[in-house]
Amino acid sequence: EDKVVQSPLSLVVHEGDTVTLNCSYEVTNFRSLLWYKQEKKAPTFLFMLTSSGIEKKSGRLSSILDKKELFSILNITATQTGDSAIYLCAVGNSGGSNYKLTFGKGTLLTVNP
Amino acid sequence: DSGVTQTPKHLITATGQRVTLRCSPRSGDLSVYWYQQSLDQGLQFLIQYYNGEERAKGNILERFSAQQFPDLHSELNLSSLELGDSALYFCASSPRGYEQYFGPGTRLTVT
Numbered sequence: 001e002d003k004v005v006q007s008p009l010s011l012v013v014h015e016g017d018t019v020t021l022n023c024s025y026e027v028t029n030f031r032s033l034l035w036y037k038q039e040k041k042a043p044t045f046l047f048m049l050t051s052s053g054i055e056k057k058s059g060r061l062s063s064i065l066d067k068k069e070l071f072s073i074l075n076i077t078a079t080q081t082g083d084s085a086i087y088l089c090a091v092g093n094s095g096g097s098n099y100k101l102t103f104g105k106g107t108l109l110t111v112n113p
Numbered sequence: 114d115s116g117v118t119q120t121p122k123h124l125i126t127a128t129g130q131r132v133t134l135r136c137s138p139r140s141g142d143l144s145v146y147w148y149q150q151s152l153d154q155g156l157q158f159l160i161q162y163y164n165g166e167e168r169a170k171g172n173i174l175e176r177f178s179a180q181q182f183p184d185l186h187s188e189l190n191l192s193s194l195e196l197g198d199s200a201l202y203f204c205a206s207s208p209r210g211y212e213q214y215f216g217p218g219t220r221l222t223v224t
Contacts, residue, residue, distance in 0.1 A: 032211050042115065042203060042215040043156070050211075088156065092211060099144070100169045101213060103156040 002027040006089050006104035014112050017079050021107045023089030024071040031099065032092040033065050033072050038106070039085045046074075046087075079111045116140065117206050117216035125222045131192040134219045138185055138206030144168075145187040146213060147179055151200040162187055194223045 003026045013019055025033070032050045036043035047056040049065035049072060056063050060079075065072045076083055086106040092099055116139035126132055138145050147159040149172075158171035162181035173179075176194075181187040191198060199222050205213040 034212060036215075041201075042217050044115070045212050045214060048212050090156075094169075099207070099211065100158060100161065100171065101146070102158065105155040 002091065002093060002102040004089055004091050004102050004104035006087075006107050008107060009105070010108040010110070012110045012112065013079055015080060017111075018075065018077045019079060019109060021074040021076075021087050021089075021109070022071065023073070023104055025089075025091045025102075026070065027091045027093045027102060029093045030067070030091065031094065034090045034092065034101065035063055035072075035074050036088040036090065037085045038088055043088055076109075079109075081111050081113055084109060084111045115214040115216065117204060117214055119202075119204050119216035119219050121219060122217065123220050123222075125224065126194060127224055128194055128196060130194050130223075131190065132194065132221065134189040134191070134202055134204075134221075136187045136189070136204030136206075136216055138187070138204075139208070139214055142206035142208050142214075143185065144207040144213075145181055145185070146205040146207070147173075147187070147189050148203040148205065148215075149200045150203060150218075156203070159189070191221070196223050199223045 007022045035046040054065040060077045088106045089104045090101040118137045143164045150156045159173040161169040179189045201218045203218045204216045207213045
């Protein structure tokens, strides 16, 4: 059975801190790893990492994928209160029209002023 | 705003009833996915449709069914509802079968 494990489950930091969120996985026929941010309702897409793109950066957020060790990290530098959210990691297997995402349970990040 | 729409936003119903949740994907996306999110289980994949055809099934109960119509909107039908079915139900659509964009969700409360 496909498995995605995120750590820590929750994290409380102060504004300006740097945080690292972890995601390890065991899936058959790996295709991609995705990070989502979930605030009040719907998850919003952050990054997708694949074999051809193992490092992504957008502003203060960056992510790397280690396909050999089967994990990914999401880094957030100079955190702000608006970064408070649940961060979800998902791994996609198979491909094309039969693609399926398996989600981890998420990391709840709280950034205090 | 992801471009995926879902109705209704909230639904309160009694045990044993049947409800229908509706989803319209982003323009041009052929794949639609349904997910259930509860506090203890996290985000669970239910079912996927691609251009009207069922393509993948996850942890979907037999009391639940879905379909995707020719205009690509999708409906998730939940019947014989139980208290444990109370959850957020998300629909997501995908352009290429990789990144998925989520709708705002329907919060279902079964009393």
